[in-house]
Amino acid sequence: MRNLSVRFRLSVAILTLCAVTLVISGISLLMLRNAENWLETIHRDTLAEVSQALDISRNAADLATAAPFLLTVQMPFQRTADAQAILSTIDRLEALSSDTTDLALPLARMRVAIGRLLGLTEPQNALRADIAQVDIRLTQLQGRFTRQANAPDLAPVERLEWAALGQLTGTAREVARSQNIIEVGEFSRRYRQNRADIPRGAIVARGLAEVDAALNSPSGDLFQLQYGYLTAGLDAENALFRIRELSDTVNAYAAGRVEAAQDRLRQARAQTARNLDVAQMAVAILALLSAGVAVVSALFVSRYVTRNLRLIADGMHRLAQGDHAATLPDPGGPRDEIGRLFQAFGVFRANARNLERRTAQITRQNTLFASVFRNIQDGVAIVAPDGVIEAENDQVCALLHLPDDVRKAARTMPDRLAASAFAQACGGNDRGGFEEYTNPAGDVLEVRKSQLPDGRAVWLLSETTERKRIDERLAEIRRVETLGKVTGEVAHDFGNILSTISGNLHLLETTTPAKAPAHLGRIRTAVDLGVSLTERLVAFARKQHLAPEVVEIGSLIEGMVDLLDIALPDSVDLHLSLGDDPLHAMLDPGQLESAVLNVCMNAAQAIPGSGHIWITLRAENGHAVLSVRDDGHGMSEDTRRRAVEPFFSARRDGDGTGLGLPMVDGFVSQSGGTLDITSALGEGTEITIRFPLADGMPQLATAVHTGAALVVDDTPETARGLQQVLHGLGFEALMATRFAQAADIIADRPDLVLVVSDLNLDHGQSGLDLIRSVLAAGPGARAVLMSSRLPADPSVPPVDRDRLTLLAKPVTVDALTDAVARLLT
Template sequence: MFGRLDNLSVRFRLSAAIVILCVVALVISAISLLTLRNAENWLETIHRETLAEVSSALELSRGAANLATAAPFLLTVQLPFQLQVEADQIVQTIADLEAMAGNDASLALPLARMRAAISNLVRVSSPQSTLQADITRIDRDLVRLQSRFTRQANSGDGSLAERLARAQLMQLTSAAQSVARANALIEVGEFSRQFTNGRKAVTLPDTVAAGLAEIDAVLASGSAHLFVLQHQALTAALDAENALFRIRQLSDQVTSYAAQKVEDAEERLRLARTQTTQNLAIAQQAVTILALFSAVVAILSALFVSRYVAVNLRLIANGMHRLAAGDHKSDLIRNTQSQDEIGQLFDAFGVFRDNAQKLERRTAEIRRQNTLFANVFRNIKDGVAILSQAGTIEAENGKVRELLRLPDTAATQGMSMQDRIAQSAFSRQTDGVDRAGFDEYVDAAGHVLEIRQSQLPDGRSVWLLSETTERKRIDERLEEIRRVETLGKVTGEVAHDFGNILSTISGNLHLLETASASAAPAHLNRIRTAVDLGVSLTERLVAFARKQHLEPEVIEIGALVEGMVDLLSIALPEEISLTLDLSPAPVSVRLDPGQLESAILNLCVNAGQAISGAGHIAIAVYREGDQQVILSISDDGAGMTPETKRRASEPFYSARPNGDGTGLGLSMVYGFVAQSGGSMQIESELGAGTQIILRFPIHQSASAELPRFSGRALVVDDTANAAVSVAATLAGLGFDTLTATQFGQGRDLIENTPDLALILTDLNLDHGQSGVELIAQTLELHPGSLAILMSSRLPETVPFQAQYPGRVAMLAKPIVGDQLADAVTALEQADKDSLGAE
């Protein structure tokens, strides 16, 4: 059989293969046409059903757009007849839209409101031309009087008193002209007041008194007094702008309705496409089987194609491989003299070989020039990476992977340095510390890297990575030694306090042995209280050894204080009385209740130790305005000297004799209050007792409605999560928000964003940059904009208060919605007050 096939001609075999491929192609075409025809019929049915609805929606959208563009034209029409014609056309357009909407209730109300807005616009536009004509004529007459009074005052005719009187008439005429040319109602009132006061104060001789009568006559020559006419004209203009705003707003509602209709139609088309896709999938399976058959035929035919081409191509390919491998002296034995494509490939091989020899010589020269740079780049002890103008890594030495603890197989193609760092376990330190010129990164194992960036003249940049782990560990070890040394000083007080706790537990256990069943719970309560006191004492030491971890929740502060009475009674000596003065209305705060109880207990114990013999301690809870609640703890003990009061909240400072105190109590209370967003105040006089006042923000319920604002707001914070959180808060207040996580990105947005109303920026940004610079740029480029500086460590004074009074404020992190709303409200009010003062 194979022998018979070998006897067949190439032409016959290739013709047979082509015929088979044509037959298969015809079958595939038939299947495809049948499937496509069915799909076309189905889609035609869907189009007929949805085309009318889409067309109607587009007509609605077009009509709404025409209304939005035609309404402002009414303000420019001067002739009443033409104004009525234009208004009738707009009303007819609304009627057409109502006809298209049919009985759809979602369009009836917007169209009715739009009709009312058009009527209001026509009403306020009609008298404007008449009013403006009267005002213009009166202004022209005032100009004429002004010119005449000026000539008379500057001439030498008349006495000095008469010339002075004409000068007063000039001032009155100028004030009246200012009213006629005023652009705002407040200007009309101000210039009217100036005119009235000037007229009352003017004293004219009889010879020039007629001039004053002429001024009065000109002012009253219109359909009403000039001041009334100007007031009516400006009021009508404001009403017209309001009507235009409502027309645009209602037009947007109609357009949104039309867009929703189109989306519904698209959804039906999507479902139809899904059904069509399923039908096509079946056809595709059949076509695929036939295509595979065609591929088999084509492969068999390709294998049979001229061995002349295959042999010569293999020969040339082997020669090219040797050339690519570096054998630039390789040659080919040409077995054909033909100048067809094969012969041309033989000639091309010779050209490639000559070019490769030239390239080898040039490469050797470049390699010698780069040897010095390569040695430095490889052997430097720090990691070095060169980035392109687009920010992607062009080159890096092995130290980059080594310092970042990355495997050698980590990909680098097309990556930025930030992506490279993100591959590692290192993360940027965001502790608020201002590091000039470098960023600090750490990983979970405690390794520390300092990363610096330098710009090159051509726009590329060089990144330098240095390991500072050992230096950091030495610093931390020294700090740990100092802290352990300090903790050793508190051993005496801790032993004394725990001795009192154990005595309480032991005494009540002894009493339990003989106590009745009804008295047992009281003893157990005291034991439990003593144990809680021990836990609190332990937390005091833990809070000093490491920063407190707050778990805030919403609590009623009065109820919490009232529930601590038993614990405070045990902790205080018997001769000291305790009274409570709690707010009758519940006051909620968001705090860690355990830490608040610890703070109250700490302050009461301190107050008890300050009282020698019998005494009294009072705890009061009351509101201070609508934003703060005050927790006050006062005693009639020994009080403090001014020096003690000044240093009372310093860690380890104690005024007790013989070094009995540790100085941890008030410092820990101060730290807890500050972390909770509050403040602590100490009022004390020697011999007159002490009062500790703690202020906390009142928790506002979620249903409280925050003020609404408008305009564009920019949030700049190098911590992405913080920037997104603050931006979401601003969006909830009504702002159109933009975010930036880098100093340069924020600077570009300030330059390229029109009408920026507010900027909130962190104090310390990336690469040692300061948010104060962005605030200065915003206030200069955007007149009337406001700025808020955010940080966990705010400066002592608000920047730019002298240059931009009332336009800059500061907020301590973390930022919450009601505090941010209050800050923006206060800024807007301060800016208005500043403008009013000017």
């Protein structure tokens, strides 16, 4: 028992109480249900029997009450209806007593008595009617006799005779009114006596004849009729007596059934009471058992659980208040939940002590972090998931040169950057994850944003102006080193070429005419090699001669399929996905074919065995996107970064010149596009080239402007095309292909109203210098600056900003027309 848990013991107690309660409830419910069913059955049967007995008694009483009325009914149809009702009552009695034979004989006798009563009623009524007729005649005669006896004009003898006749008639009427047979005999004897005593005379003789006529009827004389009527009445009284007697018998039977039912009901109640007493005793015993379990459980909870929990709660309270020296006595009891709580208290106390030490360490670390956060030279801001700044150091606003009022108004980092004089110069994709911002004073900020797991973000602002300048100087040094390398390689190649030419020229002086063509062929080959090398250098320098035109790129690549099939190995499969919609761009078609062929050849060389090359073309954000992807061995990150570096080759056989991809990059950049390389070792390489889409062939605009305009571009073809556009707009269009030439035209033509200049001109000159001089010469002049890489800040005076617009190359007719319209309207 010592190892049993508190939960187990309390559960056993509760389950015991529940079991006892269920048993009590079950016993009570069962006994009540049995008692209820038993009483319901007894009541139902008893009530049905009592109801049947009452119905029998009520119908018997109705029969005994209705039978005498048959003697008083005069109308035959009414008597027949009452008789039928009485018989129906007997039928109901027979139906009610169908389950017993005790009433069969009384009811049969009652039916016979009713029949007898009905049989006597009609003759009795006929006799009553005849007697009434006789009584009426006698009453009339008696009245006439009495009037004659009182007549004053008659002799006393006659009056006596009439009085005797009236007395005799009255005696006869007494017969009609007699109520029993004895009175009928008495009145009959008196009538005969009075008749015999009347003196005989003419009046008497005539009166007696009338009296005798009145006494007689078709059914007999009055005496016979009254005797028959009273005799029938006695028979009817006898039938009614039998009916009452039989009704009493039926009532006694009904009363007996009611008494028997009541006796059974009393027995059922007594049995139910005994059963309930037994159930109450069982419930009381079980209740005492459950009360004992409850008392034991309560003592266990109060003396063991509650006391120990109070000790643990007091110890935990002291521990929560910082009293780490608080202790609890060893309960020495079973290792149940209470014992584990005592053990847990010791663990909590040890953890609290460790937590106190850890808190002190965290406090020191937080102090150190706060010191670093405040004193670091970089700006640090912690931003909530909704973009609001939660915490920052003073360097954020100091680096952005923001006053305190702006700091309070701008609560997000984008708002802070927008409120400052800094503008984004490079995005995160260009600078390896951080953005670069510059201001007009030349200060440079690096902005890094690191996402935290909880949705917050940390912004880090670093002032990198000096480092940027150092990087620019290092880039310049690398460009000089690259130029030196290019110069050395070119000098070496041209030295070989010149040596070949010089040697063969020397041999031509001493050779025979037959061998001269061979030496001339070697010289021609060396010259062609020099021309090819020069073209590669020009392409690398982005100064190659281009002949741009509107090209439908998909059709051009489809036309290269045969060439690509010949150039690519048989083990490499080529797949094209050029889309359904034509995509036009302003390009040199020959250079585009050379670039696609160059990229596909490089892809084939990167596939060690059999493989695939996919060429896809799609439209995206106003650009034609040409992608060449292979499933070769791919590039490392270092190789990918140096892929467009001149004279860099990753080929292990040493055959690569290192000018293939640089030449493609130079052509793409000179055409106003971009080239991106995505690759990883073992995953293949994808080269994506983007060109601006062209609306179609250039169309000369309608002449709407006047004045002199100057076009400056170091590419003569581009300059001539723009000159034609401006001429079509109505300008006196001038053209310059060199910086010095454009400067001379500007000096000679102070009436220029528009100058359209490329940003990067010959000898490192900038078109911005020409634009500044034109804008400064007159307030009516306007300028358009063109470049494939436009600067974020054109660095012109603020008053001249509205007179300058920027256009990305290649420049379309519509773009230039819209720009001129905005500037000169």
